Amino acid sequence: MNSLYAAINGITIAYSDQGTGLPIVFLHAFPLNRTMWARQEEALALEFRVITVDLRGHGESDAPLWRYTLDQSADDVRALLDHLAIQQALFVGLSMGGYIIFAFYRRYAARVRGMILADTKAQADTAEGRDGRFQMAQTAYKKGPSAIADIMIQKLLCPATIQENPEVVQNVRAMIENTQISGIAGDLMAMAERPDSLPLLPQISCPTQLIVGELDQATPPSDAKLMAEKIPGARLAIIPHAAHLANIEQPEIFNQIVATFASEVGRGKQS
Numbered sequence: 001m002n003s004l005y006a007a008i009n010g011i012t013i014a015y016s017d018q019g020t021g022l023p024i025v026f027l028h029a030f031p032l033n034r035t036m037w038a039r040q041e042e043a044l045a046l047e048f049r050v051i052t053v054d055l056r057g058h059g060e061s062d063a064p065l066w067r068y069t070l071d072q073s074a075d076d077v078r079a080l081l082d083h084l085a086i087q088q089a090l091f092v093g094l095s096m097g098g099y100i101i102f103a104f105y106r107r108y109a110a111r112v113r114g115m116i117l118a119d120t121k122a123q124a125d126t127a128e129g130r131d132g133r134f135q136m137a138q139t140a141y142k143k144g145p146s147a148i149a150d151i152m153i154q155k156l157l158c159p160a161t162i163q164e165n166p167e168v169v170q171n172v173r174a175m176i177e178n179t180q181i182s183g184i185a186g187d188l189m190a191m192a193e194r195p196d197s198l199p200l201l202p203q204i205s206c207p208t209q210l211i212v213g214e215l216d217q218a219t220p221p222s223d224a225k226l227m228a229e230k231i232p233g234a235r236l237a238i239i240p241h242a243a244h245l246a247n248i249e250q251p252e253i254f255n256q257i258v259a260t261f262a263s264e265v266g267r268g269k270q271s
Helices: 034-044 070-083 096-111 127-143 145-156 159-164 166-177 181-192 198-203 221-230 251-267
Strands: 004-008 011-018 023-027 049-053 089-094 112-118 208-213 235-239
Touching: 004 070, 011 034, 011 070, 023 034, 023 070, 023 096, 034 049, 034 166, 034 251, 049 070, 070 096, 070 181, 089 096, 089 251, 096 112, 096 181, 096 198, 112 251, 127 145, 127 181, 145 166, 145 181, 159 166, 198 221, 208 221, 208 251, 221 235, 235 251
Parallel strands: 023 049, 023 089, 089 112, 112 208, 208 235
Antiparallel strands: 004 011, 011 049
8 A cells, every 4th residue: 555645734644545536535444544445445446536544643644642533633634635636525434434524524515525424323422432432542541552452353343254354353453453542542532522413414415325234233234224314315235244344344345335336426426
C-alpha cells in the first residue's frame, strides 16, 4: 500500500491514493487502520479513484495525546479533500468510519456525492455503552493494545473466521497492536460523546447504501434496517457469513456492492 502524507490541522495524516475516476474515500473502523481496506483498494482502484485514510491516532498518522472528537476527524477528512483538490466524493465508512460520515455530513453535506454505511449504527451510546468504552480505555492504558486485540477480535470477526482463517485473525490483531494507546483512548472518548444521528437520517439527501454482515453482533442487521427505513431511498445489503468486518470476511461480495453503487453514483443515477 503506497503511503502519502499531508500536514492536516497541525498533525501528519497518512493516506493512499490510487486509480482514477469517481473518488471513493474509505474511513476505517476502530481500532484499525487504512490497511483494512487492502482488498477493496486492490479491486476498486482499477475503476475508481480510491483514497484510504489513516485517521488521527491510527496507522502511520500522528496520534497526539489530547482530546479526540468525531467532528475533529471529519475536519481532518475535509482538509485532506482540500489538499487533494477533491470537491465531492463517495464515502465508505465501517463502524467508527460510519460515525465519522455522519459527523462529516452534518458539517459538509455538499461534499458528499453518496455514502456507504457499513456495519455501523445511528444511535448514540447508551450509558452502559459509554461505561464500556471508559473501561476499555483503562484496559488499553494498563495492559496495552494487545489486551484490546483480545477483546475486539471476538467482536469484529465471526467464529468461523477465528477458527478457520488464522491469517485474517493475525492481520486484524497486528492492526490493533500497532495502534497507539493515545489513539485508542481518544477514539473511545470520541465515540462515547457522539450525538444521536437518528434525527439526521431523514435529512440525508444523497444516494445511500447500507451494508451489514448477517452475523454482526456489534451493530446487528436490525441497526442497518432502522437506518434503511429512515434514510430516503436508501438500500440495504446483508452479507452472509460475515460479522462486523464484512469487508474483510467477504471481500468479493463487499466489493461488488461498492462497485455497483459507485458506478450508479458516478453516472448520477439515484437509488
